[in-house]
Each structure stands twice: as structure tokens, then as C-alpha cells.
Amino acid sequence: MKSKSKKDQGKDRSHIEIRRDWCKGCGICVAFCPKKVLALDENEKAIIERPDECDQCGLCELRCPDIAIEITTL
Amino acid sequence: MAVRDYIRERFMPHIWCAGCGHGIVMNNLIRAIEVLGLKKNDIVMVSGIGCSARISGYLDFHTLHTLHGRALAFATGVKLGRPDLHIIVPMGDGDATAIGGNHFIHAARRNIDITAVIMNNHIYGMTGGQYSPLSVYGRMATTAPFGNIDQAFDIVGLAQSAGASFVARTTSYHATSMIKIFQKAITHKGFSVVEVLSQCPTYYGRKNRLGDAVEMMEFFKKNTTPLGSAAKEKNPDLIERGIFVQEDRPEYCAEYKKIIKKAMGEQ
Numbered sequence: 253m254k255s256k257s258k259k260d261q262g263k264d265r266s267h268i269e270i271r272r273d274w275c276k277g278c279g280i281c282v283a284f285c286p287k288k289v290l291a292l293d294e295n296e297k298a299i300i301e302r303p304d305e306c307d308q309c310g311l312c313e314l315r316c317p318d319i320a321i322e323i324t325t326l
Numbered sequence: 327m328a329v330r331d332y333i334r335e336r337f338m339p340h341i342w343c344a345g346c347g348h349g350i351v352m353n354n355l356i357r358a359i360e361v362l363g364l365k366k367n368d369i370v371m372v373s374g375i376g377c378s379a380r381i382s383g384y385l386d387f388h389t390l391h392t393l394h395g396r397a398l399a400f401a402t403g404v405k406l407g408r409p410d411l412h413i414i415v416p417m418g419d420g421d422a423t424a425i426g427g428n429h430f431i432h433a434a435r436r437n438i439d440i441t442a443v444i445m446n447n448h449i450y451g452m453t454g455g456q457y458s459p460l461s462v463y464g465r466m467a468t469t470a471p472f473g474n475i476d477q478a479f480d481i482v483g484l485a486q487s488a489g490a491s492f493v494a495r496t497t498s499y500h501a502t503s504m505i506k507i508f509q510k511a512i513t514h515k516g517f518s519v520v521e522v523l524s525q526c527p528t529y530y531g532r533k534n535r536l537g538d539a540v541e542m543m544e545f546f547k548k549n550t551t552p553l554g555s556a557a558k559e560k561n562p563d564l565i566e567r568g569i570f571v572q573e574d575r576p577e578y579c580a581e582y583k584k585i586i587k588k589a590m591g592e593q
């Protein structure tokens with residue numbers, strides 16, 4: 253399956269890091285993630301809830317007003 | 327260079343409210359600069375006063391945080407002294423269209439090689455939500471409790487008729503195209519104006535019941551359309567985004583250099 257192999261590839265090659273001390277819990281990354289990877293925890297900080305679904309589109313990183321998200325391609 | 331290398335991390339987290347569009351503009355401005363591969367020492371960021379103007383404090387370039395409305399005047403001085411540097415001026419409603427309105431039209435008229443990034447959030451955020459020359463007719467503000475009766479400036483039209491040789495509009499929702507527009511604006515030789523529709527959830531959003539930052543960005547997504555799209559013909563209320571003007575015209579520093587040469591020759 254094409255999509256699955258792409259997903260597996262993504263799993264190996266990307267890493268999402270969220271700086272909790274910079275995140276203000278605006279929810280922008282959560283709302284606009286096309287794959288619904290992210291969520292807000294009980295402290296209103298963004299967390300990576302479904303890392304396997306991430307397709308590395310990078311939109312969360314670009315739209316975070318607090319530059320709290322960093323996606324590194326390993 | 328990693329994006330965070332452009333930030334003065336000691337000042338983070340920044341002062342802007344949760345979800346403020348200005349943070350997204352700063353984020354994508356850095357990314358455009360990173361793609362262009364510009365060195366930190368080749369950039370001068372000059373700002374005035376307002377929430378938007380805070381950008382200059384957070385970025386690790388040569389930075390000047392100047393007087394309200396006068397950022398373009400300072401920037402003009404810097405550019406004439408060091409035409410080799412890239413000058414970027416982040417501005418808000420006031421710096422660009424109220425107290426700084428005259429500097430804005432004249433910088434555009436001279437076509438000096440400066441990139442003006444205007445974060446249009448339709449309100450004065452820092453001072454408590456007063457209406458600005460960019461507030462939409464009928465909207466609420468602390469100083470317009472019954473609705474604003476002023477008409478808003480159209481920044482794109484204003485910049486264009488004042489003579490800017492690069493004029494574009496984007497929104498905080500459209501991150502990838504914002505980065506591309508910033509790249510073009512920074513490399514353009516002449517006065518470049520990029521209007522970014524940006525959300526102030528704290529004042530404009532709250533006063534007008536527009537929802538939180540996410541809902542305000544949804545609005546930008548639904549109510550804007552690429553320049554020249556068929557959608558605009560069907561719905562004239564849509565706000566167009568894209569590059570409106572991109573022309574080669576005599577640039578002020580280059581013209582000034584010619585004058586210096588002439589004067590020297592005639593000595």
C-alpha cells in the first residue's frame with residue numbers, strides 16, 4: 253500500500269519537538285493539522301498524540317505563533 | 327542555519343498573547359530569510375511602536391526599535407548609509423497608516439529598497455483595542471463602542487498608488503505562500519510592501535465576537551482568494567491575496583549614487 257509505506261518512511265525520518273515552556277496553548281497547531289496528530293493536554297500545552305499519523309507536512313511548525321514546534325528530519 | 331538560531335532565545339517566550347498572528351508572521355519571516363540563506367549581519371530590522379514592532383527585539387539581526395511611526399525614516403537613513411544591507415521594517419496599523427502614514431507613502435514614492443511588512447490586525451492591540459485606520463466599518467473597538475464609522479484604508483491600493491514597486495497581500499493562515507512572498511519582497515530591488523492580515527484575538531476578536539485565534543484564521547481561509555481567481559468574480563466580497571505589483575523601477579539609493587558621481591565629477 254502506497255500510503256502506508258509513505259507513513260512508515262515518515263516515522264523513521266521525522267521527529268516533532270514541542271517546547272512546553274514556549275507553547276501558549278492557542279490550539280492553532282491542533283486545529284489545522286491535516287492528520288489530527290496533535291492535541292492539547294490538561295495544562296493547555298500541545299502534545300503529540302498520534303505520532304504515527306504525521307506526514308511531515310510541516311504546517312504546525314509554520315503556523316505556531318510561538319515557534320514552539322520543531323520538526324527535524326532525521 | 328536552524329530557525330531558532332535567528333532568535334534571541336533569552337527573550338522567549340515572547341510577549342504576544344496566545345494565538346497572536348504577529349508570532350506567525352515572525353515565524354515565517356525567519357523561514358523566508360533562512361531559505362534565502364541570508365547572513366544575520368546582512369539584515370537590519372527597524373521597527374516603531376506597537377505589538378508588531380516587538381519583532382525587532384526577538385530577532386538576532388542588527389535591530390533598531392525606534393519611535394512610533396518613524397521606523398521608515400530611520401530605515402531610510404540606514405539604507406542610504408549602507409545600501410548593501412537588507413532592511414526589513416515590521417509595522418502595524420499605526421506605524422504604517424496612522425502616525426507613520428506620511429513616511430509610508432513617501433518611502434513608497436521614492437521606491438527605496440526597503441521591505442515593509444504590515445501586520446494588519448484592524449486594531450491597536452498594545453494600547454487597549456482602540457480603532458485604527460484599518461478597522462473595518464461597523465466593527466467594535468474600545469473607542470467605538472457603537473461601531474466604527476470610519477472607512478478603512480486599502481493598504482494594497484495605497485501602496486500601489488504611492489509608487490511601491492512590489493505590493494503583495496497574504497494572511498496568517500497562508501503560511502507557505504507567506505514565506506514565498508517574503509522571499510520575493512526581500513530580494514526585490516525597490517520599496518516592497520507585504521500586507522499580512524493578522525489576528526488580534528485579545529481585542530479585535532473579543533470585541534467583535536469573532537472567536538479565538540483558530541476561528542479568526544478560519545475566517546482568513548474562507549474569505550480570501552488568490553488574485554484573479556474565478557471565485558472573486560462570483561463573490562466580490564472575497565479579499566484577494568497574492569502579488570499585485572512587481573516592477574523594475576529606478577531605486578532611490580541607486581539614483582542617489584548617480585547624483586554623488588555627478589557632483590564629484592563637477593567638482
Ligand code: SF4
Pocket residue numbers: 270274275276277278279280281282297298315316317318319320321345
Ligand atoms: S500552535 Fe504553538 S503555541 Fe499554539 S498550541 Fe500549538 S505549539 Fe502551542
Ligand code: SF4
Pocket residue numbers: 268284285286287288289290305306307308309310311312313323
Ligand atoms: S507536520 Fe503536518 S501532519 Fe505532522 S503534526 Fe505537523 S501539521 Fe500534523
Ligand code: SF4
Pocket residue numbers: 341342343345346347348377378447451452525526527528529
Ligand atoms: S493585544 Fe492583540 S496584537 Fe497585541 S499581542 Fe495581544 S493579540 Fe497580539
